[in-house]
Amino acid sequence: MLLAVCFTLATSLQLREAKRNNPIQSNNVFKLLLGEGRRLFAHEFYVMADVYFHSGYYPSIFDKQENQPAVMAAVRGESDNDEDTTNVDFFGAPKDWIDTFGWKFRLDQHTHLSNGEEREILPWLQLAADMDPQMVQTYTVAAFWLRTSLHNPKEAEAFLREGLRNNPDNCEILFELGRLYNEDYHDANRARNVWLAALRYWRAQSDDAQKSVENKRLCDAILVDLANLEENAGNWLQAIEYFKMAKPMSPNPDAIQKRIDEARQKLAEQPPAINTPPH
Amino acid sequence: MNTIWALAGVVIKELYRRKDFYVLFVLTAVITIAAGMVHFFNDPQIVNYLKAVCVLLISISALIITIVMAARQLPAERESRTIFPLLAKPVTRAQVILGKFFGCWLASGIALLFFYFFFAVVIGTHEQSWPILNYLQSFWLQWAMLGVVTAMVLLGSVIFTAPSSNVTICFIVIVGILLLGRHLNVVALHHSEPLRGVIYTIYFLIPHLEWFDVRDRLTYNWPLAPWMDCMLATLYAAAYAGLFLLLTWLGFRRKSL
Amino acid sequence: MDAILRTENLCVEYRTHGLRLEITPALKELNLSVRAGEVFGFLGPNGAGKTTTINVLLGFIPPTSGTAYLFGIDVRQPIARQRIGYLPEMTYYYKFLTGEELLRFYAKIFGLPRLEADKRIDEVLKLVELEQARKHFIKTYSKGMQQRVGLAQALINDPDLLILDEPTSGLDPLGRMKVREIIQRLKNEGKTVFFSSHELGEVETVCDRVAIIDQGGLKAVGRVSDLVARHGTNLEKAFLDIIGYQPQSTP
Numbered sequence: 001m002l003l004a005v006c007f008t009l010a011t012s013l014q015l016r017e018a019k020r021n022n023p024i025q026s027n028n029v030f031k032l033l034l035g036e037g038r039r040l041f042a043h044e045f046y047v048m049a050d051v052y053f054h055s056g057y058y059p060s061i062f063d064k065q066e067n068q069p070a071v072m073a074a075v076r077g078e079s080d081n082d083e084d085t086t087n088v089d090f091f092g093a094p095k096d097w098i099d100t101f102g103w104k105f106r107l108d109q110h111t112h113l114s115n116g117e118e119r120e121i122l123p124w125l126q127l128a129a130d131m132d133p134q135m136v137q138t139y140t141v142a143a144f145w146l147r148t149s150l151h152n153p154k155e156a157e158a159f160l161r162e163g164l165r166n167n168p169d170n171c172e173i174l175f176e177l178g179r180l181y182n183e184d185y186h187d188a189n190r191a192r193n194v195w196l197a198a199l200r201y202w203r204a205q206s207d208d209a210q211k212s213v214e215n216k217r218l219c220d221a222i223l224v225d226l227a228n229l230e231e232n233a234g235n236w237l238q239a240i241e242y243f244k245m246a247k248p249m250s251p252n253p254d255a256i257q258k259r260i261d262e263a264r265q266k267l268a269e270q271p272p273a274i275n276t277p278p279h
Numbered sequence: 280m281n282t283i284w285a286l287a288g289v290v291i292k293e294l295y296r297r298k299d300f301y302v303l304f305v306l307t308a309v310i311t312i313a314a315g316m317v318h319f320f321n322d323p324q325i326v327n328y329l330k331a332v333c334v335l336l337i338s339i340s341a342l343i344i345t346i347v348m349a350a351r352q353l354p355a356e357r358e359s360r361t362i363f364p365l366l367a368k369p370v371t372r373a374q375v376i377l378g379k380f381f382g383c384w385l386a387s388g389i390a391l392l393f394f395y396f397f398f399a400v401v402i403g404t405h406e407q408s409w410p411i412l413n414y415l416q417s418f419w420l421q422w423a424m425l426g427v428v429t430a431m432v433l434l435g436s437v438i439f440t441a442p443s444s445n446v447t448i449c450f451i452v453i454v455g456i457l458l459l460g461r462h463l464n465v466v467a468l469h470h471s472e473p474l475r476g477v478i479y480t481i482y483f484l485i486p487h488l489e490w491f492d493v494r495d496r497l498t499y500n501w502p503l504a505p506w507m508d509c510m511l512a513t514l515y516a517a518a519y520a521g522l523f524l525l526l527t528w529l530g531f532r533r534k535s536l
Numbered sequence: 537m538d539a540i541l542r543t544e545n546l547c548v549e550y551r552t553h554g555l556r557l558e559i560t561p562a563l564k565e566l567n568l569s570v571r572a573g574e575v576f577g578f579l580g581p582n583g584a585g586k587t588t589t590i591n592v593l594l595g596f597i598p599p600t601s602g603t604a605y606l607f608g609i610d611v612r613q614p615i616a617r618q619r620i621g622y623l624p625e626m627t628y629y630y631k632f633l634t635g636e637e638l639l640r641f642y643a644k645i646f647g648l649p650r651l652e653a654d655k656r657i658d659e660v661l662k663l664v665e666l667e668q669a670r671k672h673f674i675k676t677y678s679k680g681m682q683q684r685v686g687l688a689q690a691l692i693n694d695p696d697l698l699i700l701d702e703p704t705s706g707l708d709p710l711g712r713m714k715v716r717e718i719i720q721r722l723k724n725e726g727k728t729v730f731f732s733s734h735e736l737g738e739v740e741t742v743c744d745r746v747a748i749i750d751q752g753g754l755k756a757v758g759r760v761s762d763l764v765a766r767h768g769t770n771l772e773k774a775f776l777d778i779i780g781y782q783p784q785s786t787p
Contacts, residue, residue, distance in 0.1 A: 052328075055499040055500075056499040056501070060462065062462040095464050095465070098464070098483070101490065101512075102487060104505060104508040105420075105491070105493055105504050119322050119324060119325050120328070122322065122325060123319045123325060123328040124328065126320070142320075146320060152322070155320040155321060282644070284644075285644035288644075289630060289641055292632065292633065293630075296632040360624065360626050361628055361629055361630055363594075363622075363624045364622060364624055364689060364690075366595065367595075367617060367620070367624075367699075368645045369617045369618045369646070370617075535597065536597075
């Protein structure tokens with residue numbers, strides 16, 4: 001009875017405190033029940049999504065971990081070459097006859113889900129988002145696969161908007177939303193507005209936050225996509241401006257410079273009346 | 280053999296007349312059906328998570344049923360004094376052990392069969408496919424593993440006085456083997472002697488029950504494991520079960536009633 | 537006549553390992569012989585060694601020294617128990633079985649074919665008057681019913697030797713009478729009955745011979761009438777005299 005009373009008091013006081021401090025976060029029942037421990041579960045569910053993406057062929061904490069970041073890029077859809085990552089060996093050669101025989105029953109091929117099978121990772125991403133609504137990559141990864149492989153942009157948009165409700169002004173989610181509008185709805189204006197908003201919020205971050213490698217890549221991606229949008233619309237000047245902004249952020253500035261040169265070439269070939277001033 | 284099958288029959292009757300099996304089955308069914316009613320992103324074709332949940336529940340339930348049932352056999356015979364009218368018949372202690380073993384193993388197999396049938400029905404309605412051979416292979420390997428578990432727990436019931444201690448210790452050992460068994464050789468490499476030697480000894484002595492855990496193959500739709508390897512694994516399980524039963528007999532025949 | 541039950545210099549010692557090894561002698565060179573067809577009473581005060589003797593005969597505990605035989609076969613061989621029936625003092629059976637299932641289980645152990653087992657089950661259930669309760673679970677049986685199903689399982693293989701440990705323990709007078717009737721019937725059929733009991737009145741009524749054991753040693757063996765004639769006016773007085781009981785003098 002004492003335990004029940006303590007538990008009831010703890011949850012009700014927690015609820016009041018959370019409502020007072022942060023109205024957005026207080027609605028999460030998992031936060032109520034598990035406290036900050038839910039973030040551990042969220043992380044584990046996110047890893048489960050990766051496990052499912054690899055059809056179960058996945059290293060444990062005892063196996064090779066050094067290749068994991070590169071391989072986890074695959075579940076985010078960031079790998080350029082699927083074959084390169086599927087050649088990664090997590091486990092090394094068997095160490096003894098027990099290991100050798102055990103491999104007869106274990107999953108022994110590094111594969112990635114494809115052809116719509118990526119849907120199998122979605123429940124774990126949903127659960128991860130439920131556990132930790134501030135885990136932004138669950139929204140962006142799920143939306144990516146929903147719209148690209150599963151051709152379900154509506155669900156992707158709904159999930160991204162849910163992510164935005166839980167993480168207002170988040171650049172990554174806005175960026176992914178912009179890609180959805182551009183690539184799936186072919187709504188360039190909406191995509192532009194969303195990407196510009198993402199850029200604004202990116203610039204509002206602290207200097208230290210802007211200096212991180214991942215943040216720089218995000219900014220680079222936003223600017224490059226904006227530039228591509230302007231290129232498609234024939235707004236070469238604007239495109240060049242965006243490429244110039246992207247160049248210091250890019251891991252491949254030579255490629256950006258090449259795009260700038262190409263855009264200048266196109267600009268030079270255009271008649272003067274078409275060139276709109278950059279905004 | 281009549282005596283052994285007679286004893287086994289009594290154990291099987293005990294399984295379906297006690298409530299343990301029904302409680303676990305209903306729990307598994309309720310959780311699985313509830314999980315199956317959730318549609319993530321309105322996509323009814325997502326099914327692997329349901330398979331994972333269901334086979335995990337099946338594995339846990341089967342382990343619970345087997346361990347609790349086997350741990351109860353010999354102590355219950357002594358406590359309830361049913362061992363006396365039994366051994367007053369032309370029955371040896373070895374036959375009692377074998378009868379209990381086969382009874383528990385067959386009973387756990389029957390329970391597992393029910394669970395797998397439920398799994399096949401639920402997943403089949405979602406996936407619209409029934410890879411029967413995959414289910415059979417998984418069932419067979421899991422049942423072979425439960426044979427080792429049964430023998431291990433029977434041995435524990437001769438060593439430990441209280442069934443509760445036996446259940447707890449066996450659970451810890453079995454779950455430890457399933458989760459960590461295949462990694463011990465890697466762990467050993469990270470230590471120096473003499474600890475490395477100890478870990479390696481444990482690694483080579485324990486029955487590698489993780490071989491028989493092919494849930495991932497079911498969940499991720501992998502093809503069948505080679506049948507010859509399944510046969511070898513079955514022989515491995517039989518050898519370990521035989522060893523544990525021999526040790527049980529050596530302990531039981533000296534034990535006072 | 538050959539003895540159906542025989543012990544030769546049977547010794548049993550219990551060893552307890554505490555701070556030092558303690559040896560408690562439970563049986564001291566017991567020599568017993570029971571002939572075919574007789575009803576043999578095995579008497580003694582509590583802790584005399586009666587249950588220990590029965591445990592040795594049934595193979596539950598090994599003798600420290602000496603031997604025991606049933607039908608000329610060493611009791612350590614399981615086959616020695618093929619033709620015996622045993623009713624333990626405390627009657628506990630598998631509660632989740634019905635009376636009929638329990639008997640069928642034991643019949644299977646004895647290797648009785650199905651048809652013969654069915655016939656035998658019907659006979660013994662009728663004998664112990666449990667026909668109405670055959671399909672009921674044993675956990676629903678009263679103490680008396682459990683004792684009777686115990687007797688039924690002891691008789692399932694139509695044994696030539698019946699070993700009964702306190703067969704009337706816990707029974708009401710009607711139950712005790714029924715047990716006496718069954719023992720008498722078995723005797724009439726030429727069966728041998730070996731039973732231990734504290735109910736000296738019953739022993740006096742049914743037994744041909746009795747043995748009295750005290751502190752692990754055999755004190756007397758013979759016909760009831762001979763013991764009574766030698767030691768007292770009735771079996772109780774003879775028993776007390778044989779075990780050397782001295783009543784305390786009242787002040």
